[in-house]
Every structure is written in C-alpha cells, then in structure tokens.
Amino acid sequence: MTEFNLIQIAIAILFLPLVGFAFVLFLGKKIKSAYLVEVGILILTFLLTAVLLFNKLYWFADKNIVSEFSWISYKNIAVFGNISIDLGFLLDNLSVIMIFTVALISMLVHIFSIAYMAGDKLYNRYFAYLGLFTFSMSGIVLTHNILMMYVFWELVGISSYLLIGFWYEKKSAPDAGKKAFLVNRIGDIGMFSGIMMLFNTYHTFTFEKIFAQMASGTLPFNSEFWLTVTGLLLFCGAIGKSAQFPLHVWLPDAMEGPTPVSALIHAATMVAAGVFLVCRIFPMLTGDALFIIAVIGALSALIPATIALTQNDIKKVLAYSTVSQLGYMVMALGVGAYKFAFFHLITHAFFKACLFLGSGSVIHAMHHEQDITKMGGLKKKLPLTYATFLIASLALSGIPLTSGFLSKDGILQGTFAFGSLTGYWLFPAVGFVVAMLTAFYMFRLIILTFHGEPKNKEKYDHAHESPFVMAMPLVVLSALSIFIWYTPNPINADAGLFLGKWIKTPSLSVPQNARYSFMKTDLVPEGKAENNRDISNEVKKEGTAEGKEVIYSEAYTEAMHHAHYPAMFLSLFVALTGIVFAFVFYYWKKISADKLARDIKPFYKLSFNKWYFDEIYNATFVTFTMLSSRVLAWFDNTIVDGIVNGAATVTRMISFFTGRFDNIVVDGLVNLMAYLSGFIGLVLRRFQTGRVQTYIVLVVFSLVIILYLFKTF
Amino acid sequence: MIHIGLGHFLFVSSILFSLGIFGVVTRKNAVMVLMGIELMLNASNINFIAFAKYGNFGLQGQVMALFVIVLAAAEAAIALAIVLNIYKTFSTVNVDEIDTLKD
Amino acid sequence: MSIYDIIFYLFATITLVSAFFVVTIRNIVYSAFFLLFTFFGVAGIYVILGADFIAMVQLIVYVGGILILILFGVMLTNKITNVQIKTGTSQIIPAAIGVGLFAGILTATLVNTPWRKIDNSPLFPTTQGLGLMLISEYGVVFELLGILLLIALIGAASLARK
Numbered sequence: 001m002t003e004f005n006l007i008q009i010a011i012a013i014l015f016l017p018l019v020g021f022a023f024v025l026f027l028g029k030k031i032k033s034a035y036l037v038e039v040g041i042l043i044l045t046f047l048l049t050a051v052l053l054f055n056k057l058y059w060f061a062d063k064n065i066v067s068e069f070s071w072i073s074y075k076n077i078a079v080f081g082n083i084s085i086d087l088g089f090l091l092d093n094l095s096v097i098m099i100f101t102v103a104l105i106s107m108l109v110h111i112f113s114i115a116y117m118a119g120d121k122l123y124n125r126y127f128a129y130l131g132l133f134t135f136s137m138s139g140i141v142l143t144h145n146i147l148m149m150y151v152f153w154e155l156v157g158i159s160s161y162l163l164i165g166f167w168y169e170k171k172s173a174p175d176a177g178k179k180a181f182l183v184n185r186i187g188d189i190g191m192f193s194g195i196m197m198l199f200n201t202y203h204t205f206t207f208e209k210i211f212a213q214m215a216s217g218t219l220p221f222n223s224e225f226w227l228t229v230t231g232l233l234l235f236c237g238a239i240g241k242s243a244q245f246p247l248h249v250w251l252p253d254a255m256e257g258p259t260p261v262s263a264l265i266h267a268a269t270m271v272a273a274g275v276f277l278v279c280r281i282f283p284m285l286t287g288d289a290l291f292i293i294a295v296i297g298a299l300s301a302l303i304p305a306t307i308a309l310t311q312n313d314i315k316k317v318l319a320y321s322t323v324s325q326l327g328y329m330v331m332a333l334g335v336g337a338y339k340f341a342f343f344h345l346i347t348h349a350f351f352k353a354c355l356f357l358g359s360g361s362v363i364h365a366m367h368h369e370q371d372i373t374k375m376g377g378l379k380k381k382l383p384l385t386y387a388t389f390l391i392a393s394l395a396l397s398g399i400p401l402t403s404g405f406l407s408k409d410g411i412l413q414g415t416f417a418f419g420s421l422t423g424y425w426l427f428p429a430v431g432f433v434v435a436m437l438t439a440f441y442m443f444r445l446i447i448l449t450f451h452g453e454p455k456n457k458e459k460y461d462h463a464h465e466s467p468f469v470m471a472m473p474l475v476v477l478s479a480l481s482i483f484i485w486y487t488p489n490p491i492n493a494d495a496g497l498f499l500g501k502w503i504k505t506p507s508l509s510v511p512q513n514a515r516y517s518f519m520k521t522d523l524v525p526e527g528k529a530e531n532n533r534d535i536s537n538e539v540k541k542e543g544t545a546e547g548k549e550v551i552y553s554e555a556y557t558e559a560m561h562h563a564h565y566p567a568m569f570l571s572l573f574v575a576l577t578g579i580v581f582a583f584v585f586y587y588w589k590k591i592s593a594d595k596l597a598r599d600i601k602p603f604y605k606l607s608f609n610k611w612y613f614d615e616i617y618n619a620t621f622v623t624f625t626m627l628s629s630r631v632l633a634w635f636d637n638t639i640v641d642g643i644v645n646g647a648a649t650v651t652r653m654i655s656f657f658t659g660r661f662d663n664i665v666v667d668g669l670v671n672l673m674a675y676l677s678g679f680i681g682l683v684l685r686r687f688q689t690g691r692v693q694t695y696i697v698l699v700v701f702s703l704v705i706i707l708y709l710f711k712t713f
Numbered sequence: 714m715i716h717i718g719l720g721h722f723l724f725v726s727s728i729l730f731s732l733g734i735f736g737v738v739t740r741k742n743a744v745m746v747l748m749g750i751e752l753m754l755n756a757s758n759i760n761f762i763a764f765a766k767y768g769n770f771g772l773q774g775q776v777m778a779l780f781v782i783v784l785a786a787a788e789a790a791i792a793l794a795i796v797l798n799i800y801k802t803f804s805t806v807n808v809d810e811i812d813t814l815k816d
Numbered sequence: 817m818s819i820y821d822i823i824f825y826l827f828a829t830i831t832l833v834s835a836f837f838v839v840t841i842r843n844i845v846y847s848a849f850f851l852l853f854t855f856f857g858v859a860g861i862y863v864i865l866g867a868d869f870i871a872m873v874q875l876i877v878y879v880g881g882i883l884i885l886i887l888f889g890v891m892l893t894n895k896i897t898n899v900q901i902k903t904g905t906s907q908i909i910p911a912a913i914g915v916g917l918f919a920g921i922l923t924a925t926l927v928n929t930p931w932r933k934i935d936n937s938p939l940f941p942t943t944q945g946l947g948l949m950l951i952s953e954y955g956v957v958f959e960l961l962g963i964l965l966l967i968a969l970i971g972a973a974s975l976a977r978k
Contacts, residue, residue, distance in 0.1 A: 690812035693738045693746075697907060700734060700914040707921045712929065717821045723926045725828045725861065729835055729854075731919035736839030738911045744889045745844060748851050751882065752835055755858045758874075762865045768932065772945045775867050776954055779946065782870075782877050783961050787968035789882045793889040794975035800893045809906050 001055040007067040009052045010089050013099060014138045016045045017106075021131035028124030035127040039114065042107045042134065049096075049103040056096040057502055065091040066144055066208070086206055090144030093502040094342065098141045098276060101346055102269045105353045106134045108473035109264040112357050115469045116260055116364055126166060126258070133159035133265060140273050146195050146234075147205035149277070153191070153237065156270050157184050163265060164257040176253040183250040187240020191277075194233030197226070211283045214509040224286060224514040231289035234281050235296075242274025242326045245299040249613050251323055255315040259363055262315060263356030267322050268349040275329045275345050282338055283506050286514040294334020294418075298430045300327025303611055305437040309444070310597075310608040313370050314359045317445050321396065322352055324434060328411055335427055336516060336552070337414025338505040343493065344407035347481070351392040351404055354477035358389035361470055362449060365463040369456065372445060377454040381463040384471050386450045388478035393446055395481040397439035398575045403481050405572075406493040408435065412571050416563035417556060421518050428567075432574050439578025447586040491568065505552070518556040722763035730756035743796045743806040747789065754785045824864050831857030848887050855879050866939040869946055 020041035028034045056065070068088025075082050110130060117126055136159055139152030158181075165177030195205070201220040202210045220226040238244065243251035254266045265271070278285075278293065285293070301324050308320035325348050332341035363370055365382055379386045395404030412435065415427040454460035465471070487496025494500055512520050552560075585593045597604040606612070687694065729752055736749025758778045765774020800806050834853035841847050855878045862871035950958045 691809050693808060693906065696734075696738050697910050697914050700738070700911075700918055704914065704917045704921055707918075707925070711921070711925060717824050719931045720926055721824065721828070722861065722865065724923060725831060727922040727926065728832055728919060729858075731915045731922070732832070732835045732839050734918065735911055735915045738915075739839065739906060739908055741906055742844055744886060744893065745839075745847060747886060747889070748838055748847060751851065751878070751886075752838065752854065755855070755878075758870075759858060759861055759865075762862055762867045762870060765867075766865045772942055772949055775870050775942060775946060776949055778862075778867065778870050779873060779950075780957070780961060782873055783965065786877055786881055787965055789885050790968050790972040791975070793885055794972040796889055797892060797976050806893045 001059060003060065003063075003065045004067075006052060006055060006060070006065055006091055007089055009048050010067075010091055010099075010142055013045055013048050013052065013103065014135065014142055016041050016048075017131040017134035017138065021128050021135060024124050024128040024131060028128060032124075034124045035114070038127040038131050039107075039110045041131070042103070042110045045134070046103045046107040049100045052091075053096050053100040056091055057093065057497075060091075061093065061501060064208075065089075068144060068206070081203065083203055085147065086145060086204070087148055088144045088206075089142050090207070091142070093504075094276075094279060095141050097346060097502065098272075099138060101349050102134070102137050102141060105264055105268045105349060105477075106130070106137075108353070108476060109260045109357070111469050112263075112360065112473045113258070113260045115467050116360055117258060122166070126163075129159055129162045129166070130261075130264070133163065133270070137269050137273065141276065144207060145205035146198065146207060146210075146281075149280075150188075150191065150195055150237075153241070153273070153277075154188065156241075156273060157181060157188070160184075160254070160265050160270055163261040164254045166257055166261070170256070172253075173256040176250075176256040180250040180254050183247050184240040187236045187238070187247055190233045190236025190239075194230050194236070197230045197233065201230075207280060211509040214284055217511070219511070224511060227284065227510065227514065228286045228289045231281065231285040232292060235278060235285075235289070235293055238274030238277045238330070239296065240274070241277070242271050242330065243300075243323045244274070244327060244330060245296050245303065248300060248304060248323045249610075249617060252316050252319040252610070255313070255319050259315065259356060259360030262319070263353045263360065266319065267356045268353040271322060271326055272345050272349055275326060275333070275341065278330065278333050279338065279342055279345075282333065283509040286510050287516040287519070288514070290334045290336065290516065292334075294331050294427060297327045297329070297331030297334050298427055300324070301331055301434045302327070302430050305434045305441070306607050307610050308441045309437060310604060312373050314362065314372050314375075314445065314449065315356070315370055317372070317441060318352070318355055318359060321355075321438065321441065324438065325352065325396070328408070328431070328434065331427060331431070332411040332414055335415050335418035336505075336519060336556070337411055337418075339499050339503050340407060340410030340414050340493075342503055343486070343499060344404075344411055347395065347403035347407045347486070350477050350480040351395040351402075354388055354392040354474060354481060355396065357470070357474055357477065358385050358392065361385040361466045361474065362389075364466060364470070366456075366459050367462065369459055372448040374456045374459075375449045375454070376452040377450070377460065378463060379450040381460065382450075382465050384465060385474060388474040389450070390446060391478040392481050393442040397442050397579065398435055398571055400572065401483055401490050403483055403486055406483055406486060406490075409568050409571055410493055410499075413560060413563045413567040416567045417559035420559050420563065421556060422516075432570060435571050436574035436578040439575040440582045443579045443582035444586055447582060451587060492564075518553045518559075520553065719763055719767040722759060726756040726759040726763070729753075729759070741807040741809050743799060743808050744793075746808060747792050747796070750792075751785065751789070754781060754788075757781060820864070824861070827857045827860035827864065829857075830854075831861065844890050845887075848883065848890060851886070852879060852883055855883065867942060869941075869943045 020038040024034045024038045066088060068086040070084055071087045072083065072085040074084075110127065113126065113130070117123055120126060133156065136152045136155035140149055140156060143149050143152065161177045161181040164180055165174040167173045197220050198210055199205060201218060202213050204210060204213075214227075220230050240247050251266055251271065255262055257266070304320040304323035304327070308317050308324065311317045311320060325344070329341045329344050329348070332338075332344065362375070362378060362382065362385060365378070365385075366375060369375065391402070395402035398405045398408040412428060412431045415431045419425040419428045466474075483490045486498045487493050487500075489495035508515060508519060584590045585596075609615070687698065733749045733751075733753030733756060736752060737746050738749075740746055740749065758781050761774040761778045761781065764770065765772070765777075768774075796806055799811065803811055805811075831854055834850040834857060837850040838847050838854060841850065855874060859871040859874040862868075862874060
C-alpha cells in the first residue's frame with residue numbers, strides 16, 4: 001500500500017455513495033429493489049474505509065497524506081494578487097478515523113432501515129437521500145481545504161433537510177426541515193464570513209497553507225483580535241451544525257425525521273461535523289476564542305440536559321442528550337482537551353447511534369408510539385433491544401468498562417485541569433452536574449420504557465422483537481461502546497493506541513501571546529532551559545527534545561495528571577448518584593416525581609417547555625423579522641411598485657415610438673432587402689441559360705480576372 | 714525598327730487564340746465552334762514552336778506541336794461525329810437551341 | 817526592315833485577317849475557306865520559325881484532313897441550297913468585351929515580360945531530328961498517340977454510324 005493507493009481508496013469512498021444516490025434516484029421508480037444497490041455500495045464503502053483505516057494507521061500513522069490539484073490559478077489579479085484554489089484530500093488520523101465512523105454508522109443505518117422503513121411508499125428515495133448524505137459527510141471529512149468543506153457542509157445541510165422532511169404528508173416534518181435549514185443558515189453565514197476573511201488574508205483555502213502562513217506571523221488585519229473574530233466566525237458554522245447553545249433549537253425538532261435518520265445524522269455524524277470543524281481549525285483558535293467556545297459548550301451542555309429531564313418523547317430525550325453531549329465536546333475543545341473531545345466524538349457517535357437505533361426498534365415494536373409514559377415493561381418483549389440500550393446508556397452515563405466512561409472522564413479531567421490552572425472552576429462544575437443529569441435522565445428513560453408495568457396493554461401485546469437486520473446494528477454498536485476497542489486499560493484512555501499514538505493535539509499556529517498561558521511555547525534555548533528550570537517551568541522539555549512543537553506546558557500536563565483520579569471518582573460518583581436518583585424516583589417510587597414537579601412548578605415548567613427558547617425566538621427574532629418584512633412589503637407595494645409602474649408607463653411610451661420606427665424604417669429596410677434579393681435573383685437567373693457558350697463567356701471573364709490578379713508586371 | 718522577336722510571334726498567337734475564343738462563344742453553328750477550337754489549337758502550336766526556337770529547347774517544342782496536331786485530328790474526327798449525332802437527335806446544329814443543360 | 821521581317825508580317829497579316837473573317841463571316845462555307853487561309857498563314861509562320869516539317873504536317877493534316885472533314889460536316893448538317901447555311905451569331909457584345917479584355921491582358925503580359933533573348937539560332941532541317949526523337953525519346957508517347965488515333969477512328973465511326 002502506497003500513499004497513492006490510499007488516495008485512490010479515498011476517492012472511491014467519496015464517490016461510491018454518490019453513484020448509489022444517482023442510481024437509486026433515477027432508477028428507483030422503475031426498479032423496486034434499487035435500494036439493495038445502495039446498501040451494497042455502503043457495505044463496499046465501509047470495507048474500503050476499513051482498509052483505509054488499517055493501512056493509514058498501521059503504515060502512515062505519523063504522516064499526513066495530501067493529494068491536491070490546482071482548480072483555479074490566476075496570477076496578479078487586481079486586489080487579491082495571486083490566487084490559487086486547490087482541491088484535494090487530506091488523510092490524517094483524524095479524518096480516517098472519522099470516515100471510518102461515518103461509513104460504519106451509515107452502513108448500519110442503511111441495514112437497519114431496510115426493516116424499519118419497509119412498506120414506505122418512497123422507500124427507494126429514502127435510500128437515495130441516505131447515499132447523498134454519506135457522500136456529503138465523506139466530503140467534509142476527507143477534504144483538505146475549507147472551501148470544499150463549506151460546499152460539502154451545505155450539501156450535508158440539504159440532505160439533512162430532505163431527510164427531516166421525508167414524511168412530508170405530516171405538516172410538522174417539512175416545518176422541522178425548514179427550521180433546521182434556516183437555523184443552520186444563520187451559523188453558515190458566520191462560517192462563510194470567516195472563510196472569506198481567511199481567504200482575504202491568506203489567498204488560499206488549504207488548511208495547511210493557512211496554518212503555515214499564520215505560524216509565520218500573517219494575521220487577518222494584522223491583529224490578534226481579528227484572528228479571534230475569524231475563529232469565532234468559523235465556529236458559528238459549528239454552532240449551527242452541532243446545535244450549540246443559541247442555535248440548538250432545530251435539533252429536537254429534527255426528530256420528526258425517520259428514526260434511523262436521527263441516528264445517522266442528528267446523533268452520530270452530521271452534528272459531529274461541527275465538532276470536527278473545530279478540531280480542524282483548532283490550530284488557529286486563540287485563547288480568547290477558545291474561552292468563548294468553552295462557555296458556549298458549557299451552556300449547550302447544561303441547558304439541554306435540564307430540558308431532557310422532563311421530556312416524555314423518547315426521541316426528544318435523546319435529542320437533548322445529543323445537544324448536551326455535543327456541548328460537552330465543544331467545551332472540551334474550548335478548555336484545550338483536544339484529544340478527549342475527539343475521542344468523545346467517536347465514542348458518542350457509536351453509543352448515541354445505538355441509543356437512537358434502539359429507540360427506533362422500540363418505536364417500531366410499539367407501532368410508532370414515541371411517548372415513554374405509555375410504554376413500560378418492554379424488557380421481556382424486547383430483550384436484545386433492552387440489553388444493547390442498557391449498554392449504550394451506561395456508556396452515555398459514564399460507568400466504568402464503557403467507552404463513554406473513558407472519554408467523559410477525559411473531558412472532565414481536562415476541565416478540572418483547566419479550572420486548577422486558570423481558576424475557572426465553573427467548567428468542571430458544569431461538567432459534573434451534566435454528568436449527573438445525564439445519568440438521571442437516561443435511567444429515567446430506561447425505567448419508564450423497559451421496566452414496570454405496561455401502560456398500553458394493547459400495544460404491548462403486539463410488540464415483538466425486531467428482525468435480524470435491525471438487531472444486528474444494535475449489537476455491533478453496543479459492542480463498540482465497550483472500552484476494549486480503544487484502550488486495554490479500562491480506567492486510563494491514554495494507555496491505548498487511540499489516544500496514545502493516533503490522535504495528537506495539533507501544533508498551534510496562533511501567536512504566542514494570544515494563546516492560553518498553558519499552551520505557550522517558550523523559546524528558551526535547550527541548555528538554558530535545563531538550568532533555569534524554575535524560571536521556565538512552563539516549558540515541557542521532552543517536546544523540544546523531540547524537535548516537535550510543544551503544545552502544553554508542564555504545568556498543564558501535571559494538572560491533567562493530578563486531575564485524573566479525582567475527576568474519575570467524582571464522575572463515577574455523580575453518575576451513580578444520578579442513576580440512584582432515577583431508581584428512587586421511577587423504579588421504587590419512593591418520591592413521587594409528579595409531586596416534586598408540582599412543588600417546584602416554575603422549574604418544571606421551564607424545563608418541560610424547553611426553557612421557552614422557541615417562544616422567545618418567536619417573540620423576538622421571528623416577530624421582528626415578520627414586522628420588518630411587513631414594513632418592507634409596504635415599502636415594496638407603494639414605493640418600489642410605484643417606481644416600477646412609472647418606469648413601465650415610460651417604457652410603454654418608448655415602446656410605442658420604437659414600434660412605429662420598427663414598422664416603418666426597420667420593416668422598410670427588411671422589405672427592401674427582400675426586394676433586392678428578388679431582383680438580384682431575377683438578374684442572376686438570366687445567366688443560367690443552360691447554354692455552354694454563355695458559360696464559356698463567363699469563364700473567359702473569370703479568366704481575365706484571375707490573370708489580372710496574378711499578373712507579373 | 715524593331716527586329717522580329719519572340720514577342721511578335723506571341724502577339725500573333727494570342728490574337729489568334731482570342732479570335733478562336735470569340736468564334737467558339739459567338740457562332741451558333743456547332744461546326745463553326747469546331748473551327749474556333751482549331752484556331753485556338755493553332756495559336757498554341759505557334760507558341761510551342763516560337764518558345765522552342767527562342768528558348769533554345771531544340772526540337773522538343775516541335776515534337777509537342779506535332780502531338781497537338783495529331784490530337785487536333787483525333788478531336789476533329791470525334792467532334793464531327795458528335796455533331797452528326799446532335800444533328801440526328803435535335804435536327805439542328807445550333808448550339809444555342811441545345812439548352813438541355815438548363816433543365 | 818529585312819526580308820525576314822516582311823515575310824513575317826505578311827504571314828501574320830494573312831493569318832489574323834483570315835482568322836477574323838473565319839469567326840465573323842456569316843456564311844459557313846466562306847468561313848471554312850478563310851480557315852484554309854489561316855492554316856496557310858500559320859504554316860508560313862512555322863516556316864519562319866524554322867519548323868519546316870511541322871509546316872508540312874500542318875498543311876497535310878489540317879488542310880488536307882481536318883478542313884475537308886469540317887467541310888463534310890458542314891455539308892452533312894446543312895442543306896447547301898438552304899439559306900440555313902448562313903449561320904447566326906449570339907451574345908456578340910459580352911463575348912467581344914470578354915475576348916477583348918482577354919487579348920489585352922495577354923498582350924500586356926507578353927509585352928511586360930522580360931523574355932530571354934537568344935539571337936540567330938541557326939536554321940536547319942528538322943525532319944531527321946524529329947524522326948529520331950519520335951522513335952527514341954518520345955517512343956512510348958508516339959505509340960500511345962497511335963493507339964489514341966485508332967481509338968478516335970473507331971469511336972468516330974461508331975458515333976457517326978448510329
């Protein structure tokens with residue numbers, strides 16, 4: 001396997017789903033079983049990603065493979081100077097692991113959908129959309145420049161829109177699709193502005209070139225403030241796509257789409273694209289930008305977690321949980337725990353996909369009943385679903401021996417270290433509170449759904465375990481929620497290859513004094529550093545010895561080390577507390593949840609009504625937009641239309657005169673030409689006598705002309 | 714007084730040639746057209762021999778002239794046969810009445 | 817003006833005047849007779865150019881062969897007694913203009929062309945030389961011409977017989 005082979009595989013991975021999309025879209029109506037082609041293509045894609053992942057990590061673990069070609073290249077354009085836009089692939093560990101995750105979950109969702117969507121009248125089109133989504137998502141992950149990423153970003157948006165509104169007969173589904181699309185646009189405007197600022201400064205879209213130029217001192221408008229602004233603008237895209245705090249409102253509504261879609265797009269992959277984007281642009285995020293990102297992440301983690309406590313729709317609970325977990329990752333990135341954020345992204349993708357597919361299995365068994373208050377006792381009817389759901393829930397709650405425990409613990413550890421270094425203890429506090437809430441609402445969900453007495457006897461009796469194609473993905477995904485795939489040591493994630501070798505925090509391009517203090521690299525010469533250890537104790541020396549850029553100071557490493565066990569035990573403690581509370585409330589019923597809800601009614605209502613975000617947005621932004629639209633409409637109707645009508649009158653008058661001109665002069669000229677042609681024809685016809693002698697005369701004339709033209713004197 | 718040279722012979726031949734063309738294009742009778750062609754052939758023969766003499770080509774030009782005369786004889790025989798055929802077909806030898814080419 | 821020049825002008829005049837009559841005179845039989853004079857004039861010009869054998873061939877073939885052939889053609893296609901023997905002319909004016917321009921441009925060309933001048937190449941009998949050339953250098957062509965004449969003979973006979 002050479003690097004070139006890997007690039008070839010990557011190209012195949014990218015375009016195979018597109019082929020499937022085109023095939024199923026165009027032939028789906030004629031061929032009933034076209035979806036099988038799509039599923040087959042996805043299985044093939046998955047196998048290719050497996051090959052890619054293995055070869056990349058085994059042979060080229062320390063190397064970024066780039067393949068690019070110049071798409072547009074202009075020299076000396078006015079204003080911009082030299083412009084070259086390259087398109088290409090970047091295969092680093094980040095992207096191959098991500099593409100593997102995407103392809104795996106996408107394949108499992110395809111397989112799951114075979115049974116889940118059976119009997120739908122747009123069965124084939126559904127698979128076509130899934131193929132389009134997989135193509136777009138692969139594009140985001142594999143590209144090496146931010147322009148292509150933006151293009152695929154929007155493609156992902158459109159496929160998300162199509163899939164949310166898939167059941168378009170229901171009014172709520174297209175509405176939710178529109179909402180998702182529009183809310184995402186708000187974020188994308190920010191992202192696009194950020195891209196334009198980058199291009200204006202660096203004249204390229206390629207990440208590596210941007211970072212290289214930035215490291216050599218070129219900054220947007222030559223100021224670190226604008227670098228912060230650029231980073232935050234790009235982060236706006238992630239806010240929209242990953243449903244972060246102000247723009248998180250679309251994700252719960254997106255649950256109107258088919259459940260496998262929710263699993264694929266709104267839990268595991270697309271919403272992770274925002275986090276992936278932040279990972280990609282991590283080298284250019286200043287300390288200020290990271291801090292704001294951390295705050296937004298913390299808010300996004302906390303608020304949806306409180307909402308999820310009181311929701312009764314099984315998918316809504318999971319949706320808010322997703323927002324909360326994405327907030328977790330963003331917060332982790334904000335506090336500099338890059339590795340753990342990406343780790344959590346992957347682990348979360350697996351167990352959240354498992355939870356969503358499990359909920360899909362439940363909903364399927366209950367004949368599209370989504371209200372958990374009407375379920376109960378399904379443990380006996382759906383043993384396999386229950387088991388996998390339980391494993392995934394344990395992972396999400398952060399119980400040892402699961403992958404979620406490792407990644408969540410890492411994030412908490414990172415916030416803990418951040419708090420100890422900078423004094424912002426709010427972040428670890430939020431982290432632990434959210435961990436407890438997560439454990440609580442997940443077990444509330446499990447108890448209400450699977451334990452206790454069945455509340456809807458009729459539907460309960462008809463419930464049955466899902467077929468193999470639905471069960472298999474659940475088993476695979478729950479298996480991937482176990483720690484063993486990531487590290488051999490169930491309490492230390494760093495021991496495994498995943499964090500120990502494959503995922504490394506990228507070296508920063510941000511100027512030294514714009515970074516977090518613990519990420520500064522001191523440029524003290526090596527020998528001196530040894531002697532003045534107490535002075536430059538913020539320098540991590542091993543890093544310099546290896547010739548690599550130091551990312552974290554020694555203090556940070558130490559703080560992380562110290563934070564490891566406290567964070568772990570604390571997180572385990574809060575998770576268990578949350579689970580115990582859930583059992584107290586809903587299983588043993590020692591405390592009545594309803595009574596408590598009545599006692600703290602304002603809080604309950606706040607949570608139950610999702611903090612009134614939709615209402616607030618309706619009252620402010622939507623109303624304001626409608627009002628301004630009305631004003632603009634009035635302006636349009638009276639003033640603009642008046643101008644237009646006036647212009648129309650003038651135009652009509654001009655037209656009248658030009659019409660006259662046309663009729664007389666232009667038509668006259670045309671008729672004259674026709675008459676002339678006829679006349680000439682009449683004359684020329686006389687030469688066609690059919691007599692040889694006439695022709696000879698003409699030949700003589702022609703000969704004279706030719707001789708004259710070629711005369712030698 | 715100019716001594717007689719190549720130019721004089723060429724002048725005679727060009728006038729003769731022009732007259733031949735004139736005859737070909739003006740006369741109605743096919744036999745007269747044939748006569749015009751003979752004039753043109755003679756004009757070209759004069760050219761051959763004049764160039765042979767003044768161009769110092771030895772006898773080559775005269776051989777060519779001989780060939781032209783032979784061709785003229787063959788042509789005259791064929792042409793007259795054709796004329797006779799035309800006469801049989803159209804009952805006239807006036808070429809201006811034979812305008813089947815027009816249709 | 818030497819005797820050579822006088823003879824040239826004499827023959828040139830005969831040739832051109834009679835050729836003019838050939839193409840202008842209405843009576844077709846007179847045309848044929850003027851054609852005879854034209855051929856004589858041309859033969860004279862050949863003699864002046866030192867081509868004695870060609871001049872003889874001209875007289876024999878043209879006057880003795882082609883002219884007789886033409887006269888036969890005239891007689892076979894026109895009734896002598898008829899007025900039809902006076903043939904008409906057509907498109908005189910365009911033809912005259914065209915031919916005049918043509919002659920003019922030819923004359924202008926030959927006047928303005930700087931011809932190479934070789935004087936006084938000696939005159940000698942050409943018959944022997946021609947004969948040798950026809951059977952040596954131009955042997956193949958000579959044979960082909962013979963075949964051509966044969967074909968023409970057969971063709972003419974078969975055409976005329978129909």
